[in-house]
Amino acid sequence: MPNRTFFWFILPTLTTMILFIALPIVSVFIQSLHIEHEQVILVSESCDPFGCTETTSVDTEATEKLRREQPLGRFNGLGTYINRSHLAFEEVREAWGATDTMGAFFSRILNLPFYKALAFTLTYTFVVTPFVLVLGLAIAVGINNLPKLVKGPTIFVSLLPMIVTPLVGSLILFWMVDGDGIIGATLQRIYDDNALSLKASPALTWIMLIVYGVWHILPFSFIVFYAGLQTVPRETLESAMIDGATKWQRIIHVIVPHLMPIVIFVTLILLMDNFRVFEPIVGFSAEAHAQSLSWIIFKDLRESANPLYSSAGATSMMTILGVAILLTPVLIRTWRDFRRRSP
Amino acid sequence: MxxxxxxxxxxxxxxxxxxxxxxxxxxxxxxxxxxxxxxxxxxxxxxxxxxxxxxxxxxxxxxxxxxxxxxGYQGAWVQEEFYRAAMNTSIVVFFTVVISLTIGTLGGFALARSGKRYAFWILMAALVFRAMPHITLVSGYLLPFFEWNIWGILPTTIVVLVAINQPFTLWMLHSFFLNIPREMDESAMVDGCTRFQAFRYVIIPVMWPGVITTGLFSFLLAYNDFAVTSMLLSEQNETMIPKIASFLGTTQVEGNVMFAVAAVVSATAPLFMLVLFFQRQIVSGLTTGAVKG
Structure with a gap:
């Protein structure tokens, strides 16, 4: 296709992507380098026979004016990145000096907001993803063995947890595991402990969110695997059977290698989607014990009256960096494929 | 057998x-x-x-x-005026799907027919954009939108959702158009059509299965979105999902949790119907790109 024609065809979609995805990233970056204005302080001296006292007061009008004229704030360089609520260099150094064991060091680090969120996001991503891959493959094999008549309805029911709005899905589960809900109340009766609540301890909260994550994304993985199973060559399977391979051996040595490209594709999508975990924390109201990177950005922006643009910007930039790191292997691979195809 | x-x-x-x-x-x-x-x-x-x-x-x-x-339903729909949110959702979803399919089809077609290096780079950029958590973009929108006074209204949200939708739409339609043989539009051009006429008279009549599948996923993205709609819409323009989230704060206190439960069921019903009627398209959409490599 000639360049000219290509240009006109791609123009609308490229314009929206540049205006609303690429430029916002630039805008986020600029925001992260600035910080909100400090309040303008008025110093007034009042003297009486016993001496002079200085009183300070906030000049609301001047502050308003300054904020209106320069909504971005004042330049702060990388200051926001290294302050306490982000990378917290000072606190980390202090903790390193003050603690003797690695365990104590990490438990201090994990109390800092950014590291806390990072820890949860990574744990969530790297626990949910393998679980979903393995369970997805197992269920796909199971569905493949079902009689044709029940396959359709099975897939219909299975699609629901994935298709449902994440916030709605997490609410539906939350109401069941809540203290008064069917599962929560039953657990309380089993353990004979009326105060037992899944929201009470960090570990239980994390498990609850991870279970939700698996429930939500599992259909995607097994439906893709199920479709992949349809393309496994029959001849290879049959010759493996003739060679005396058991069903289990056939799965390990024939089906899994055949599905490998699909596994990579699914892993990529799962990593991308799990890394942005956000809605379940709102749905389960789990923010006391589990915060993700997306959630702390949301919280900064929701800060009533004065959204913390610089703080949100800094976290956003580091999140984008995280996504880029996750994606690098895939991008390199695709680039090599492309080079090989068109020398 | x-x-x-x-x-x-x-x-x-x-x-x-x-x-x-x-x-x-x-x-x-x-x-x-x-x-x-x-x-x-x-x-x-x-x-x-x-x-x-x-x-x-x-x-x-x-x-x-x-x-x-x-x-619960009476309370949610009448007392808390959930119907307003439902109306806003229909407007946002309808326009998002229509606009993103229109421009996505053109772009996806161009990407599928151009073997140039820059087409590859556009696809790679789209993949990176697809991976970005939406909330990181939202933090870039807020300040400019406040400054330009376009925060809180439906059109802004629609345009933003269209943009966020584009990377995915492009990838899906690109791989779909790759499956339509090149010879079809080329023979039309031999017969004297311009590239756009070839697209209009030859490709458009055969592209509907792919477009419908892609449209379903655009629908889901716009319908299920929480990060963008909750941050970019003012209270009276709220769509269903942020409305449900705001129910959580207000109704829990007043002992009206059942309003939220009813609203949640109401918001799930359209998705249920969607799966009921389009199960096959959804499954084929999920597997596009995966199975074909």
Missing amino acids: ATRAESRISPLVVISTALVAVWLVIAAFPFIWTLWGSFKVQGDFFSKADWRNALYGVHTIQETGNASTGA
Whole structure:
């Protein structure tokens, strides 16, 4: 296709992507380098026979004016990145000096907001993803063995947890595991402990969110695997059977290698989607014990009256960096494929 | 044809079938339970004493004289004006799907027919954009939108959702157009059509299956979005999902959790219908790109 024609065809979609995805990233970056204005302080001296006292007061009008004229704030360089609520260099150094064991060091680090969120996001991503891959493959094999008549309805029911709005899905589960809900109340009766609540301890909260994550994304993985199973060559399977391979051996040595490209594709999508975990924390109201990177950005922006643009910007930039790191292997691979195809 | 050796019942088959059965219960039960419970009063749906109360509606009978009640729905739709949110959602979703399909089709077609290096780079950029958490972009929108005074209105949200949708739409339609033989539009051009005429008269008539599949996923993205709509819409323009989130704060305090339950069921119903009618397209859409490599 000639360049000219290509240009006109791609123009609308490229314009929206540049205006609303690429430029916002630039805008986020600029925001992260600035910080909100400090309040303008008025110093007034009042003297009486016993001496002079200085009183300070906030000049609301001047502050308003300054904020209106320069909504971005004042330049702060990388200051926001290294302050306490982000990378917290000072606190980390202090903790390193003050603690003797690695365990104590990490438990201090994990109390800092950014590291806390990072820890949860990574744990969530790297626990949910393998679980979903393995369970997805197992269920796909199971569905493949079902009689044709029940396959359709099975897939219909299975699609629901994935298709449902994440916030709605997490609410539906939350109401069941809540203290008064069917599962929560039953657990309380089993353990004979009326105060037992899944929201009470960090570990239980994390498990609850991870279970939700698996429930939500599992259909995607097994439906893709199920479709992949349809393309496994029959001849290879049959010759493996003739060679005396058991069903289990056939799965390990024939089906899994055949599905490998699909596994990579699914892993990529799962990593991308799990890394942005956000809605379940709102749905389960789990923010006391589990915060993700997306959630702390949301919280900064929701800060009533004065959204913390610089703080949100800094976290956003580091999140984008995280996504880029996750994606690098895939991008390199695709680039090599492309080079090989068109020398 | 299944051979005898294949259809023999082995432990593996038993285990995997059992796994499927367990999964089906886990997948379906929360929905059935919530749907059933949404017609009860709070004392039944959240019953500490006995979960069977929710089945028989003991408190519901005491309070309303009937085993099921529509009070939650009445409260959500009439008292809390959920219908406004439903209307806003339909507007946002409709325009997002239409606009993103229109420009996505053109772009996807161009990418599929151009073998140039820059086409590859556009696709790679789209993949990176696809991976970005939406909330990171939202933090870039807020300040400029406030400055330009376009925050809080539906058109802004629609344009933003269209943009966020584009990377995915491009990838999907690109791989779909690759499957339509190049010869079709090339022969039209030999017959004297311009590139756009070839697209208009040859490609458009055959592209609908792919466009419908892509449209379903655009619909889901716009409908399910929480990060963008909750941050970019003012209170009277709120769509359903942020509205439900705001229910959580207000109604929990007033003891009207059932409003939220009813709203949640109402918001799930259209998705249920979607899966019912378009199951095959959704499955094929999920697997596009995966199976074909």
